[in-house]
Amino acid sequence: MRDALGAVQRVLVLGGTSEIGLAIVDELVSSARLVEVVLACRDPSAAAPAIERLAAVGVSARSVAFDARAPETHAAVLDDAASAGDVDVVVVAVGVLGDQETLRRDPVATAALVNVNLAGCASAMVASAALFERQGHGRLVVLSSVAGLRVRPSNAVYGSTKAGLDGLALALADSLHGSGIGVVVVRPGFVHTRMTAGLDPAPLSTDPQTVARLTVEGMRAGRTVVWAPRSLRWMFLVLRALPAPLWRVVSARG
C-alpha cells in the first residue's frame, strides 16, 4: 500500500530487464518502504543480476515469465505479482527499437515490432488497470517516448508505436482522473542505454537515472505527463508546430 508521502511497497516491472524500468525501481528503493519487486521478462533468468542487486539492499525481488506477444497470459502475470499483496506500481517498460532501414523493407518484422511495442503494452495496460480497479488503487507508469510526439521517418515504426501507446495511456489517465488509480506517461528523449548504444545521441540526451528520478518525482506530485529532461516539453511544443517542409528538414538530421 502506498503511503501518504508516496512511498510504495510492491512494484511490478513489465520488461524487467529494462534499464529505465530498473532505474525507477532503484529510485523507489530509496524511500525505504519497498517490500517486493516483481520483474516480469521474456527470459526470467535474465533478471538474476537485478534480483541479486536488490537483495543486497534488503529488497525481496523475484522474476516471472512475461511475453508481451501473448496477451492471453497478461492477466495471470498481474495476478501472480499481486499474490502476496497489493501491487502499488506497475511499470510498463516493454519496447524494441528495431532498425528502421530493415523494417522499411520487411512487413513481417514491422508487424512484429508493433505487436510487441503497442499491442503487447496495450494489453498489459488494460490488465493492470483491471487489477488496480479490483484493488481500488495503483499507479501505472507507461514508458512512452518523445519519438511518438511527432514521428520521424528515420524512426517511423518505433515512433508510431510510442504515439499509439502515449495516446492510450493519456486516455486511460483521463478516464481514471480523480480516482485512487493514477497513470503516469513518461516521455524521455534520447536515453543512453543498451537499446540506443551505437546511435548518435539527439540533443538533450539523458540517462536512465535522470528519467527515473523525474518519473518518481512526477508520480509523487500526481503528474500525468513526465518529460525527461523537462526542457523537452518546450522543445516539442515548437517541433510539433513546425510546418511540414521545415519539419522534414529538421527531422532528417539524426
Place this chain on the structure above:
Amino acid sequence: MADRRPVTGWGRSTRSDASLVRGVGIDDLRRVVTESTPRGVLARGMGRSYNDSAQNAGGVLVDTGRRHIELDPSTGIVDVGSAVSLDELMRSLLPHGWFVPVTPGTRLVSVGGAIASDVHGKNHHVDGSIGVHLESLDLMTPDGAVRTVAPADPASAAVFWATVGGLGLTGLVLSCRLRCTPVESSRVLVETVRTRDLDHTMRVLVDADERTRYSVAWVDLIAGGAALGRGVVTLGDHAPAESVTAGDPLTFSPDQLAAVPPWYDVSLLNRLTIRAFNELWYRKAPKHRVDELQPISAFFHPLDMLGRWNRLYGRRGFVQYQMVVPDEATETVRATIETLVGRRVPSFLAVLKRFGAANEAPLSFPKPGWTLALDIPAGVAGLPDILDELDAMVLEAGGRVYLAKDGRVAPELVEAMYPRLDEWRAVVDELDPDHRICSDLDRRLGLRRRSP
C-alpha cells in the same frame, strides 16, 4: 460497483476507491458485514482521520447510520449512536449541563471514530482518553452478531479494549454508553502565557499538571536559536455559571465562520505564509492573561470555524505527525523540534501537550509524558527521511507515533512502538478469522500481519 468513489483521509494525501454504503438498520448492517467482498468492509464516520485509517481500497466503507442520543440527565450517562458527531452530541448535552468527557481538536468526528482512535484532548493529563469514560459499547462483530462489551465485564473486557483504539478493525461500533462531565456553563476560563523558549514552555505545562484541567501549548516551529520552542500556552477549565453575566450560561450554537470552496486545490501554506503566521500568532498572544472567558468552540475547536481548511494544503495534501515520549525524554522533544527547525520543515500548527496515565487498550496511543503534534505539507522536500529520523529518535526514547493519524511510519517499527500488538492481534484473529474487516492502514502496516 455503482457507488464506487475516491476516498481520502483528512490530510488528502492518500486516495483510494471504495464503495460507500449506508446501513439502514441492524439487519442491513449485518448483511453488509457478512456478505462483504474479498476486499472487506470498514466503518467510516466523518473522514477526519488524517491518514488512511478510514479507507478501504476496493472494498466497502459503511456508515453505521446509528444516530440516537439518549441522555440520562440524572447520571450524565449518554447512550449514543456511533454515527453521531461530537458536535451534535455537544449541542444536545450542553443545555442539560453535561459535556463530553474528552474532545479532540475538532468536534467534527463521529463517536465511532473517536472510539476507534481512542481520542484524547487537552485534559489527558487529568482525565485520560475517551476509552476510560465508556461504560460499555455495542459492537457488530465480523460474524454479524451484536455484542455488548464492557471494561467491567471479564468475559468481554478483552474485546472492549481491542476496540478502543483498535482503528475499526474489530467490527462496527454501533453505539456506546459514555459518562459525561457536569458543567455549569458553555464557556471556559482561560489563562494564556506566552513563553520564551522550550524550557519555559515545558515548565508552564508541567506546573499546570496539578492545577488545570485543560492545557496545551502551541509551539513556533520557525523560531530557532535561543527562542527554540517558544510558544503560547493556554490553560483552562469550565467556567462556573456566575461568570457568565449575560444570557443562558449553557447556550451552545457555534457557527462556521467561513469555508474553503469544495473545488479549491492550490496550496496556500508554504514556508513563507507559515512563517508569517507563526510570527503573527506569537506576537498577538498576551504575555500573560488570566480569567478570559472563551466559548467552548473557540477554546477547543478553533479550526472548526473554517470549513474544509484541509484544502489549503493544495492537491498533495498534508500529513500530521504526532509522537509521544516519556516524561524524562525532554531532550528528545528538544531534538525533534531542533530537527524540524533546522531542516526548515514548515509547520503551520505544532502542538505540545502533557499526557497522563495510559489506559488498558493495547493499541491506545497516549502514555505518560510529552506529546508533540504537527501538520506538514506532504510535498516538502526530504520529508520522508526527516520523519524517519524522528521515528528513530522517538522509538529510542521509548515513544511512539499515533496510528490513527500517521500516514508513513515504517511497518517494521509498529511492533516496537506498540509492544502489545500481538495481544491485540490474538483478540482480533479470534473475532475475525476470515478477515472481513479491512482498512488501507492495515494493508500498509500489516497490523493483522497480512491483509487480503
